[in-house]
Amino acid sequence: MLRDLALEIESRPDDSATGWLRVTPQLADAGGTLDPGALAILVDVLGGGLSIRAVLPDWAATADLALQLLGTEVAPGDTVRADARVVRRGRTTLVTEVDLRRTSDDTTLGWGSMTFSVLPRRADTLEWNRDDGPGQVTRTSFGADGPHRTRPLVDAVGATVSERGVVVLPYTEYVRNSFGAVQGGVVAMLGAIAGRSALGGARVLDLHVAYLAQARTGPLVARADVVGPGAATARIVDTGAGDRLTTVVHVGSAA
Amino acid sequence: MTFAVPPDGLAVNQFLRMARVEHPGDDAPVLEGRAPIDDNVRSDDGRGMRTGVVLALVDSLGGFTAGLAVLPRWIVSTSIHLQVARVDHVGPLRLDVAVLRRGNVSAVTSVAVCDEGAGDAHVAHGIVTCAALEPDQPKVFQRPIRIDALPAPADPEPLESFFGIAPLGGDDDPRTTTLRLDDRLRNPWGILHGGATSVLLDVAAVRAAQLARDGVNATATDAVVHFLSPVRIGPVEARCTVVGDRPDGRLVRVAVHDTGNRDRLCVLGSVVVTGTRG
Numbered sequence: 001m002l003r004d005l006a007l008e009i010e011s012r013p014d015d016s017a018t019g020w021l022r023v024t025p026q027l028a029d030a031g032g033t034l035d036p037g038a039l040a041i042l043v044d045v046l047g048g049g050l051s052i053r054a055v056l057p058d059w060a061a062t063a064d065l066a067l068q069l070l071g072t073e074v075a076p077g078d079t080v081r082a083d084a085r086v087v088r089r090g091r092t093t094l095v096t097e098v099d100l101r102r103t104s105d106d107t108t109l110g111w112g113s114m115t116f117s118v119l120p121r122r123a124d125t126l127e128w129n130r131d132d133g134p135g136q137v138t139r140t141s142f143g144a145d146g147p148h149r150t151r152p153l154v155d156a157v158g159a160t161v162s163e164r165g166v167v168v169l170p171y172t173e174y175v176r177n178s179f180g181a182v183q184g185g186v187v188a189m190l191g192a193i194a195g196r197s198a199l200g201g202a203r204v205l206d207l208h209v210a211y212l213a214q215a216r217t218g219p220l221v222a223r224a225d226v227v228g229p230g231a232a233t234a235r236i237v238d239t240g241a242g243d244r245l246t247t248v249v250h251v252g253s254a255a
Numbered sequence: 256m257t258f259a260v261p262p263d264g265l266a267v268n269q270f271l272r273m274a275r276v277e278h279p280g281d282d283a284p285v286l287e288g289r290a291p292i293d294d295n296v297r298s299d300d301g302r303g304m305r306t307g308v309v310l311a312l313v314d315s316l317g318g319f320t321a322g323l324a325v326l327p328r329w330i331v332s333t334s335i336h337l338q339v340a341r342v343d344h345v346g347p348l349r350l351d352v353a354v355l356r357r358g359n360v361s362a363v364t365s366v367a368v369c370d371e372g373a374g375d376a377h378v379a380h381g382i383v384t385c386a387a388l389e390p391d392q393p394k395v396f397q398r399p400i401r402i403d404a405l406p407a408p409a410d411p412e413p414l415e416s417f418f419g420i421a422p423l424g425g426d427d428d429p430r431t432t433t434l435r436l437d438d439r440l441r442n443p444w445g446i447l448h449g450g451a452t453s454v455l456l457d458v459a460a461v462r463a464a465q466l467a468r469d470g471v472n473a474t475a476t477d478a479v480v481h482f483l484s485p486v487r488i489g490p491v492e493a494r495c496t497v498v499g500d501r502p503d504g505r506l507v508r509v510a511v512h513d514t515g516n517r518d519r520l521c522v523l524g525s526v527v528v529t530g531t532r533g
Contacts, residue, residue, distance in 0.1 A: 088483040208336035228340020
């Protein structure tokens, strides 16, 4: 998935990082605007890498993610730039903030923040293959020859709206992260799709995501209920794990 | 550190006047809160409870419930997501809390806020994440919990006065708002009460958004709060940056610093400020 998105990430030794997402028509949501789920994936990947580098040799997992957008359009051919930095590194948690901009004219797109849980190193903890030395800047390109997207992102991840406010996502290799669970940004995207569906197609501006448990079995089912004008809450369960509640997503729209 | 007023958080809880009742639950605690909308907690246009106060109630009851869920340990709030659906309220407001997750190092609660005076209309929904800590003294509560609201004071203190909130440089600098850390604003850990921070975020963001003008009222709505480090000394400064305009208002980033503790960044958050015609 990351290769298809052709993300580029630059990591720096001062606990900051920048990510770029080139926008194509395949990243549009059902309303034809840049899917906030794509931004959630960018932000989660950027923040996740930043947090892991900050806590090595331990590991980190996303605990919550908040994305607040201004509703600014980003046309295909333009690029979204996300600048992230660690604002707190504690013993058990780490907090980052992210500024989102449109690179063509440096217009602000929104602001995000994330909390990561620090996971003490165990025998089965992944190794972070770092080929950078202390004090170096590292640049990583997922998909060096550009985006490989031929299908809309929603179709590529396999999410389908089964009825109003209900979205189903199969568990596949395509959406897995380093833990073997569904990638956090994809889970946020699932909530956004369900919320948008429940809100009658209104444009999503806000995602508040609380990650309660990892989804490792699937399919995932997100059910969103409208709770007020322009506001919906999506609960995401892992149906292959006894309908375990994995995530709660507050979705806010331009009502 | 000694305090002129014992830091039990009672003063802030007295100000908020929220009653708490525990209901039977299968495993995790189930709490209900109820708070009147006194004049001193209303928004500037008087339409309903100020969002900063709603946020304070969510933090208070959501955190309290999380604490009960991890006993004999206790908790400190680490982040709150608040989504506001309505700013017009009749009152009282009722809060219903459910535990979403409790683990070894954290607990997460969901807080639904409704307006009992308006047929239980949905007002807001909060997610409160807390870190579990080992207290010096284990907390003991008589269960089920029942804490009645204190009677309304005869002469309720205005909100900004109670919380020691004031602009830093007057109207010339709307971006910075201060809070004087009075001992009565401390919680049982001896640090600034989360409710005080919540109110400060609201007041500071509304000032910084500069949406209020003739015929237009400015109201804080959705909020994201990360408690990064305890506020211990003060004075406190909330430094705001306007991120940009959106269809429902203005997004403001708020960074709260403890100027008496090496200007430490203690709280980071964002608030959406909406302007509506009165």
